[in-house]
Amino acid sequence: MKKLFVGVSLLATSLFVFTGCKEQKRTSLKPGKTNGATGIAYGDKKSDEGYKVSDFEGQPTGPNLVFIEGGRFTMGTVEEDITYKRDNLERTVTVASFYMDETEISNMDYLFYLYNIQQDSTREFYESALPDTTVWASSMSFNDQYVDYYLRYPGFRMYPVVGVSWIQANDYSNWRTKAVNNRLAEENCGGKKGGGLSFGKKKKNQGAEGLAAETPVEGSRPAIETGFVLPSYRLPTEAEWEYAAKAMIGTQYIDENQSNQRIYPWDGSSMRKDRGKNKGMMMANFKRGRGDYAGIAGKLNDENIITAEVYSFAPNDFGLYNMAGNVNEWVYDLYRPNSYQDFNDLNPIRRNDYQDDEKLYDKENFNSLIDNQQRVYKGGSWNDVAYWLSPGTRRYLDQDSSTATIGFRCAMISVGTPQ
Numbered sequence: 149m150k151k152l153f154v155g156v157s158l159l160a161t162s163l164f165v166f167t168g169c170k171e172q173k174r175t176s177l178k179p180g181k182t183n184g185a186t187g188i189a190y191g192d193k194k195s196d197e198g199y200k201v202s203d204f205e206g207q208p209t210g211p212n213l214v215f216i217e218g219g220r221f222t223m224g225t226v227e228e229d230i231t232y233k234r235d236n237l238e239r240t241v242t243v244a245s246f247y248m249d250e251t252e253i254s255n256m257d258y259l260f261y262l263y264n265i266q267q268d269s270t271r272e273f274y275e276s277a278l279p280d281t282t283v284w285a286s287s288m289s290f291n292d293q294y295v296d297y298y299l300r301y302p303g304f305r306m307y308p309v310v311g312v313s314w315i316q317a318n319d320y321s322n323w324r325t326k327a328v329n330n331r332l333a334e335e336n337c338g339g340k341k342g343g344g345l346s347f348g349k350k351k352k353n354q355g356a357e358g359l360a361a362e363t364p365v366e367g368s369r370p371a372i373e374t375g376f377v378l379p380s381y382r383l384p385t386e387a388e389w390e391y392a393a394k395a396m397i398g399t400q401y402i403d404e405n406q407s408n409q410r411i412y413p414w415d416g417s418s419m420r421k422d423r424g425k426n427k428g429m430m431m432a433n434f435k436r437g438r439g440d441y442a443g444i445a446g447k448l449n450d451e452n453i454i455t456a457e458v459y460s461f462a463p464n465d466f467g468l469y470n471m472a473g474n475v476n477e478w479v480y481d482l483y484r485p486n487s488y489q490d491f492n493d494l495n496p497i498r499r500n501d502y503q504d505d506e507k508l509y510d511k512e513n514f515n516s517l518i519d520n521q522q523r524v525y526k527g528g529s530w531n532d533v534a535y536w537l538s539p540g541t542r543r544y545l546d547q548d549s550s551t552a553t554i555g556f557r558c559a560m561i562s563v564g565t566p567q
Contacts, residue, residue, distance in 0.1 A: 398465030
């Protein structure tokens with residue numbers, strides 16, 4: 149009996165040693181200390197020899213960003229196509245996870261950008277970045293106060309920036325990428341934490357791609373392999389924007405079933421809250437009809453004659469504010485009426501006129517307005533009726549143009565599992 153007990157103990161000990169020594173499955177967060185394909189040890193992080201593997205706890209969430217879990221959804225308009233364009237018919241697509249700004253870029257955000265590029269870039273580029281405040285001007289409307297004060301007066305700090313073209317929005321995104329990564333470099337590479345931004349000295353003929361500055365890491369951007377350099381900020385694709393606006397995650401039932409489709413970024417076909425102390429109040433900032441921008445004094449409904457502060461109204465189920473109304477928003481895509489049938493069904497985008505050449509539209513002979521300068525904008529604005537607040541509706545404008553009804557927000561890819 150004693151021998152049997154000893155034998156069982158030895159067997160158990162052997163199994164424990166065997167299983168205990170077995171290396172756990174490698175992940176991006178825990179890649180191990182040796183290379184899985186060769187067994188060769190990675191280099192010492194303190195020395196200059198060998199392949200270095202940085203510690204990585206997951207992609208950091210950039211300032212003002214909200215994680216949007218990707219998935220399948222029905223892209224396209226669910227409203228009656230009153231314009232008869234038939235340019236966004238319903239189809240099923242899948243969008244990968246990404247991040248998006250929880251709010252539209254505000255006047256204060258943009259003024260901060262202008263201040264920094266004024267210090268670190270050419271005068272020509274600074275002037276090209278200035279919003280067009282004359283978008284408020286009208287010969288038959290007294291909007292002079294907005295022309296003079298909307299961008300810079302402190303009372304408008306948290307209102308969405310307007311008068312910004314698609315090109316200017318892209319330049320801002322490029323600068324923001326470098327600004328945020330510069331700050332992360334200071335915090336992670338021995339610089340003084342929270343020590344502010346440093347964008348280097350002005351360079352001759354420096355343009356949008358040359359705004360970057362030297363980082364605290366010997367004057368160069370830290371390598372991507374370090375793990376604390378964020379991917380680029382950019383404008384969202386049309387598919388990403390529409391997916392984030394609908395926020396169908398809030399309609400989830402069981403077994404991949406969804407309880408309903410959404411016309412707007414909230415449930416139901418009404419523009420008003422259907423319960424609570426604010427029952428009957430509008431869910432977004434929009435124009436109810438000709439001459440009716442906010443209701444009557446004493447009972448103002450959406451409470452805003454023009455735009456509203458970027459944190460106004462309740463967020464949708466992804467935590468995003470004003471995905472309907474307030475201001476329209478630029479997206480990355482080039483406009484084509486047939487994109488719905490040309491798109492890939494995974495992460496769809498139209499970045500150029502591939503498969504739909506601009507020559508087919510004959511703009512030169514005034515047979516169309518469509519060319520390779522027209523970019524999509526979505527979401528509806530303070531000056532739009534409810535129809536345009538549906539995420540599936542789409543319009544377009546020249547990428548050099550701007551209006552008092554179009555702003556923007558940024559997006560960023562998500563890499564790996566969010567932490």
